Amino acid sequence: MKKIFFFLLFSIVLHAQKTETIDLSKSIKDSKNSIKSFTVIDQRANQEIGMVMYHKDNVKVIFENDAGKDLKDWFYKYNPVRGNNDLVLVLENLNISEDRKEKYSIGKLELRASTFIKRDDGYHFVYRKDTLAAVSSRTTPYLAQNLARKITLIFTDLFKKSYEAKPWEFTVPENDLSHYTTLLKDKLDILKADELKEGAYKDYYSFFTHTPEPGFTLQTNNKGIVTKAVKGEEKKGIRNFYAFVHNGIAYKTIPAGYTEIFKNEDGVFIEVTKAELFPETATNGAMIGAAAGGLIGGIIGAVIDVSISGKKNGTIGSKVYLDPFTGNYIFPENFGKNQ
Structure with missing residues (x-):
C-alpha cells in the first residue's frame, strides 16, 4: 500500500x-x-x-x-x-x-x-x-x-x-x-572631468570617453537654441548626435529637442518626463517615432531646450540615468506614472 x-x-x-x-x-x-x-x-x-x-x-x-x-x-x-x-x-x-x-x-x-x-x-x-x-x-x-x-x-x-x-x-x-x-567606469573621462570639451558627440561611447567630433562647431538660431553642428561646408542637425557640450554645459538630444545632462556620485542623468522621451503625437509639423535605447527615431521639426521650457512651465521631470555601457536610459521605478 x-x-x-x-x-x-x-x-x-x-x-x-x-x-x-x-x-x-x-x-x-x-x-x-x-x-x-x-x-x-x-x-x-x-x-x-x-x-x-x-x-x-x-x-x-x-x-x-x-x-x-x-x-x-x-x-x-x-x-x-x-x-x-x-x-x-x-x-x-x-x-x-x-x-x-x-x-x-x-x-x-x-x-x-x-x-x-x-x-x-x-x-x-x-x-x-x-x-x-x-x-x-x-x-x-x-x-x-x-x-x-x-x-x-x-x-x-x-x-x-x-x-x-x-x-x-x-x-x-x-x-x-x-x-x-x-x-571601466573609473576610466571614463566624462565622469571625472571638471571642464567639458565643447562640441558634438556622435554616440554614447564618444560622450563617455569625452571625445567630441573633431572639427565640428555648434551653430545656434536667433533664440540661442543649438540647431546644427558645422564642419566647413558640412552641416548636421543636432538631432543626429548623441549629446553635445555648449558653453561648458552638456546636453542630451531627445525627441523633443535636447535637455541638460547633470552629474552626481551615481553617474550622469537627465531630468525628463515620459512625454518628452516618448511623444505620442506629432506637433508643429514634427513626425516623431520611438525613442528607444537613447536613440532618436523620426524627424524633428523644431528643436527646443527642454531644460529651459520645463522650468518655465513648472514641469518637474524624473531622474533618468544614462548607461555608459549601452547609452540607453536607466528608468526609475514607476517612471511616467505621475507625469
Missing part, C-alpha cells in the same frame, strides 16, 4: 513539474564573418533560471543542456566561417520569477550579459544587455513560453549589436572580469 501511495505521489509531482526549453534557433549570423572563436563565461552563482505557473502546473524555463554549451552551439551553427576576433560572452544574470496576484500573475525576466573581444593585452568591452521584462497572464496564459522567447530575442540582439559595435580601447584583465563595470 505504501509503494502504491508513493508511486501516485511521485506521478503527481512529475505531472506538476513541466519545462519550457529556450529555443535558440533564430539566425545570429555575422555578415562580416569577423569572429574566429566564441567563448561563454557563466558567472551566475545559481544555474537555475526559474519557473512560473501554467494553470496548476509549475513550468521551469531551461536550456536544453546548459548556457555555455547551448550558446556556443547556437553561435557556431550560424557562423561556420571563421574571422579574426575572439568573442567572449559573459553571462552575469538570468532569472525568471513570478508575482502572483489574486486573479492573475506577472512573469518577470532579468537578463544581464556582456560581450568582449579578447586580445593579447586583455578583454575589450563591446556591448551589454541589461534587461528587465514582464509578461502578464492577462495578456497570455503561456508565461513560460513568452519569457523563454524574450530570452532568445535579447540574446539575438546582443549578438547582432556586438557584431556592429566598436570594442572599447580600455582593457580588462581576465581575473577582473567579475567587476569590469567598476574598472
